[in-house]
Amino acid sequence: MEQVLLYFNEYKEAIFIIILSIFLGIEVISNVPSVLHTPLMSGANAISGVIIIGGIILLGHADLSGFSLELALGILAVLFGTLNVAGGFVVTDRMLDMFKKKKSN
Amino acid sequence: MPENTMQYGEIILDFSYLVAAILFVIGLKLLSKPESAKRGNLYAAAGMVLAMITTLILHKDAEGNNIALTNVIVIVAVITVGTVIGAVVARRIKMTAMPQLVSFYNATGGAASALVALMEYSNPDNTSILVTLLGLVIGSIAFSGSMIAYGKLDGWVKDWLSPLMKYINLFMLALVTVIVVYLMVAVNPMVSKEVLIYILFIMALVYGVFFVMPIGGADMPVIISLLNSFTGIAAAMAGFIYSNQAMILGGIFVGAAGTILTILMCRAMNRSLLNVIVGAFGGGGAVKGDKEIGIIKEISLSDASVLLNYTQKVVIVPGYGLAAAQAQHICSELDKLLTDRGVEVKYAIHPVAGRMPGHMNVLLAEADVPYEKLVEMDDINPDMPNTDVVVVIGANDVVNPAALDDASSPIYGMPIINAHESKNIIVMKRGMGKGYAAIENYLFYNDKTRMLFGNAKDSLQKLVAEIKNL
Secondary structure: HHHHHHHHHHHHHHHHHHHHHHHHHHHHOOOOHHHHHHHHOOOOOHHHHHHHHHHHHHHHHHOOOOOOHHHEEEEEEEEHHHHHHHHHHHHHHHHHHHHHHHHOO | OOOHHHHHHHHHHHHHHHHHHHHHHHHHHHHHOOHHHHHHHHHHHHHHHHHHHHHHHHHEOOOEEOOOHHHHHHHHHHHHHHHHHHHHHHHOOHHHHHHHHHHHHHHHHHHHHHHHHHHHHHOOOOOOOOHHHHHHHHHHHHHHHHHHHHHHHHHOOOOOOOOOHHHHHHHHHHHHHHHHHHHHHOOOOOHHHHHHHHHHHHHHHHHHHHOOOOHHHHHHHHHHHHHHHHHHHHEHHHHHHOOOOHHHHHHHHHHHHHHHHHHHHHHOOOOOHHHHHOOOOOOOOOOOOOOOOOOEEEOHHHHHHHHOOOOOEEEOOOOOOOHHHOOHHHHHHHHHHHHOOOOOEEEOOOOOOOOOHHHHHHHHHHHOOHHHEEEEHHHHHHHHOOOEEEEEOOOOHHHOOOHHHHOOOHHHHHOOOOOOOOOOOEEEEOOOOOOOOOOOOOOHOOOOEEEEEHHHHHHHHHHHHHHHHO
């Protein structure tokens, strides 16, 4: 019990963020028309590319003096993260373009 | 003075994360309305760019060192390469390949999370071992699972269903859990933790493959949406390692949104998520012999064109066959032709038609079909008895009346588009193959139903030519 309380105390801010974000996520997504399911999923997918920040931090403080497995994986992490972000947002934009075009007609 | 600037830098960085998080939330909120969706996407992208730039400039490691210039150059170079590849592919790819692409980008996000967690595990400053392991496992599953989904949608990976699958999957999952727990509690592990972590990484990757392998095509929208939420959760776990609020909030937010979308999809099929994952479809494939199902009647192109031309109300029910045959443009042409002749044409969109959530909407939007014409299942069903002709193009299970009245059917209880209630039904189909649920479709044997066999694109082209001649 004590451990649980200590754990909560240590991570309370994070736990608050998690709980509130879950509610926020549910609230924002509810009642979405099915027309927008694909762009919405694709847009959310791009946001999950926020892992790129982790990649930048990792590679940012990596030792560049010699080649290492860590360095290679770090570069790969940033590359993958960027693909997720750039590809995700551009694809979403392209999908939405098609909906937009029809509206003005 | 130097101490002050250091502090300011950190405060500005945190503040920029707050702004980014707000932009994510507003962006996704705007994305859920047609009028503002495009703006929403831009907001979210702006939040991401902001967080990336401030991290690059202002982030400091535990010793208070900024990111060195050489590292910045390397990172910017890698990001530039990634952006160019990502954006060019996203611009160039055919609209019909959209589900694959979304899956692929989801895979890259999962891979990035897994790699970050893998490397942070051996960092002695990292105290959050549990979230690191969870990030590694979830990110790896999201990566390999999405790659398999990508392969299936692209057609080079086939469904692989075996009765043993269920047990293999449970075993794999148990094994992954055991390794995670062992890494958490073992003080002096028999195998070094560095080796174990790579074993865990590989096990999670393999589990991701096995997890998606047996999922049938009809369940793809659910699984893609679920994998999407996995990637979000994995990113959030990595956010904990760095106590980075933008990552935590963005990740959890996407995880929750993806989970809700997944549940919506499941509800549209009247099945539980567990049922989709374990895969109940395809099990009871055999048709029951005791039921008289009637005979199949074909329709000629000229009869079909006359039927469609001299009628009032037509509803088109598109399914994956339309996407597979890339027939959306010719379908839209048929629609325009009939509309010009005074026929009212609408589309009935089942929530799980196609291979990803909202697949049919995107496909038809590409072919210039105004989205006001796309009517959701619940809104079009009351209108079905007044509909003169329903044209089913490459859809199967979503119009199978067995879902309504045959309690023994695997799809019993799934809401369907009530095509059988309309006055006439034309079914365009390649052959008498069964849908993904591998069950007999009673609609095809209905007295009012006529079949038009052939590739959807060819059939539609011939039909359009026939109608033009009338």
